[in-house]
Amino acid sequence: xxxxxxxxxxxxxxxxxxxxxxxxxxxxxxxxxxxxxxxxxxxxxxxxxxxxxxxxxxxxxxxxxxxxxxxxxxxxxxxxxxxxxxxxxxxxxxxxxxxxxxxxxxxxxxxxxxxxxxxxxxxxxxxxxxxxxxxxxxxxxxxxxxxxxxxxxxxxxxxxxxxxxxxxxxxxxxxxxxxxxxxxxxxxxxxxxxxxxxxxxxxxxxxxxxxxxxxxxxxxxxxxxxxxxxxxxxxxxxxxxx
Amino acid sequence: xxxxxxxxxxxxxxxxxxxxxxxxxxxxxxxxxxxxxxxxxxxxxxxxxxxxxxxxxxxxxxxxxxxxxxxxxxxxxxxxxxxxxxxxxxxxxxxxxxxxxxxxxxxxxxxxxxxxxxxxxxxxxxxxxxxxxxxxxxxxxxxxxxxxxxxxxxxxxxxxxxxxxxxxxxxxxxxxxxxxxxxxxxxxxxxxxxxxxxxxxxxxxxxxxxxxxxxxxxxxxxxxxxxxxxxxxxxxxxxxxx
DNA sequence: ACAATAGTGTCTATGAGACAATATGGT
DNA sequence: ACCATATTGTCTCATAGACACTATTGT
Numbered sequence: 001x002x003x004x005x006x007x008x009x010x011x012x013x014x015x016x017x018x019x020x021x022x023x024x025x026x027x028x029x030x031x032x033x034x035x036x037x038x039x040x041x042x043x044x045x046x047x048x049x050x051x052x053x054x055x056x057x058x059x060x061x062x063x064x065x066x067x068x069x070x071x072x073x074x075x076x077x078x079x080x081x082x083x084x085x086x087x088x089x090x091x092x093x094x095x096x097x098x099x100x101x102x103x104x105x106x107x108x109x110x111x112x113x114x115x116x117x118x119x120x121x122x123x124x125x126x127x128x129x130x131x132x133x134x135x136x137x138x139x140x141x142x143x144x145x146x147x148x149x150x151x152x153x154x155x156x157x158x159x160x161x162x163x164x165x166x167x168x169x170x171x172x173x174x175x176x177x178x179x180x181x182x183x184x185x186x187x188x189x190x191x192x193x194x195x196x197x198x199x200x201x202x203x204x205x206x207x208x209x210x211x212x213x214x215x216x217x218x219x220x221x222x223x224x225x226x227x228x229x230x231x232x233x234x235x236x237x238x239x240x241x242x
Numbered sequence: 243x244x245x246x247x248x249x250x251x252x253x254x255x256x257x258x259x260x261x262x263x264x265x266x267x268x269x270x271x272x273x274x275x276x277x278x279x280x281x282x283x284x285x286x287x288x289x290x291x292x293x294x295x296x297x298x299x300x301x302x303x304x305x306x307x308x309x310x311x312x313x314x315x316x317x318x319x320x321x322x323x324x325x326x327x328x329x330x331x332x333x334x335x336x337x338x339x340x341x342x343x344x345x346x347x348x349x350x351x352x353x354x355x356x357x358x359x360x361x362x363x364x365x366x367x368x369x370x371x372x373x374x375x376x377x378x379x380x381x382x383x384x385x386x387x388x389x390x391x392x393x394x395x396x397x398x399x400x401x402x403x404x405x406x407x408x409x410x411x412x413x414x415x416x417x418x419x420x421x422x423x424x425x426x427x428x429x430x431x432x433x434x435x436x437x438x439x440x441x442x443x444x445x446x447x448x449x450x451x452x453x454x455x456x457x458x459x460x461x462x463x464x465x466x467x468x469x470x471x472x473x474x475x476x477x478x479x480x481x482x483x484x
Numbered sequence: 485a486c487a488a489t490a491g492t493g494t495c496t497a498t499g500a501g502a503c504a505a506t507a508t509g510g511t
Numbered sequence: 512a513c514c515a516t517a518t519t520g521t522c523t524c525a526t527a528g529a530c531a532c533t534a535t536t537g538t
Binding site (some may be wrong): 015016018019020021022023049062063065066068069070071092094095096097098099104105106108110235236237 | 257258260261262263264265291304305307308310311312313334336337338339340341346347348350352477478479
């Protein structure tokens with residue numbers, strides 16, 4: 001994987017004296033707020049030499065070779081710094097690298113995506129939640145972050161069709177109608193109550209707690225995620241997405 | 243994603259004078275040969291200062307900021323250099339980065355995986371095919387390439403359950419029993435003939451050519467992939483993988 | 485005719501989709 | 512009693528799994 005002659009700029013064996021791309025990590029952080037899917041963005045600084053000054057961007061930054069053990073730790077650190085959340089659902093999304101995506105030079109970013117419950121920790125000063133109107137964000141993002149965000153949403157929607165991922169967007173205790181609502185928000189289409197309940201309950205992913213949610217109508221059973229934090233994969237998608 | 247203060251080693255805004263990780267790209271190349279799934283590996287050089295001298299490794303190497311437009315182009319170039327194949331199925335697998343995976347320092351690799359037909363182009367001198375015995379490779383690989391390879395196999399097996407990916411492992415013309423055999427090789431379990439045919443034929447991914455494969459028994463219809471090269475996603479997996 | 489593999493049909497089980505029916509709280 | 516929502520049940524449909532049956536070649 002390394003050490004072979006790949007071009008003029010790479011010298012003889014063992015020689016590491018050639019230009020290296022910039023290496024960054026970015027995190028797409030999703031949460032359900034106000035009955036809709038929202039993403040956490042930061043405002044870029046306005047300093048001299050800064051690319052995309054004052055633009056909106058995904059939270060992220062350079063890998064710190066002194067501080068970060070590995071990429072996942074770097075992503076977890078950035079998530080923690082921005083949201084205070086320490087143990088969320090964090091999955092690698094992919095990487096984007098090219099000569100032109102950053103005006104400062106060849107750069108590659110490792111993108112992660114995180115799902116956190118609404119009322120998690122304290123938000124950083126420069127971070128704000130943004131919602132999608134019609135499945136799209138209104139504002140333009142710095143770098144290729146718009147593309148990365150679009151990929152993240154696509155991946156999330158896709159996986160929600162056949163996995164229990166939305167469970168990671170829920171508070172500690174929730175009802176089945178709550179969970180179904182989150183599925184519907186992410187998929188942006190209604191689901192059948194009966195089929196939904198059958199699927200979730202037979203997946204052995206949640207367990208009832210000895211409490212009910214009371215309201216102006218029939219109370220609903222409260223559930224919590226089972227210990228095994230692994231997401232569940234269903235053998236069918238929800239709808240034949242025609 | 244960049245430019246914020248992330249630690250002592252990162253200076254003030256716009257300052258890019260801090261240590262950068264090494265950036266590489268590695269490619270996991272699969273093909274069906276001799277009725278089994280095989281992967282292309284290279285022998286690492288023995289020069290002084292080379293990590294893992296003479297070990298087996300995935301084909302790959304440093305990103306060449308002068309030569310490579312982007313990561314995908316870099317992966318395609320490495321695939322072409324090793325196999326002569328120019329338009330295969332090439333998908334990003336993920337990235338691995340840490341302080342310790344390469345003894346030369348903090349490094350991050352962008353891993354891709356490729357599916358190519360058996361009798362594709364000319365193999366590079368240092369490259370050889372290796373097969374899995376019992377789903378595992380016998381030899382140890384350099385760096386964390388064993389882990390990357392395991393992830394690739396897992397991803398391939400997983401996707402074969404509900405996609406048409408094995409079609410990219412086929413020659414230009416093939417029969418349905420041929421294709422079923424490739425599914426079975428990758429999944430390492432037999433599939434039902436009838437359900438298999440129904441699924442594939444209703445997926446509208448292949449079309450018959452006006453030829454039959456003849457043998458010492460009933461001839462089989464030959465098919466080819468339809469133009470639209472996108473993989474097909476089925477709404478169910480093959481077996482409830484209990 | 486026979487062997488061998490290609491291709492089709494039949495029957496059952498599972499789970500989704502549609503939608504009706506019932507249950508249980510607040511007011 | 513009535514409303515609103517939770518929860519369950521019924522019926523139909525599509526497709527996988529199992530497996531039997533038919534088709535078509537070479538020998």
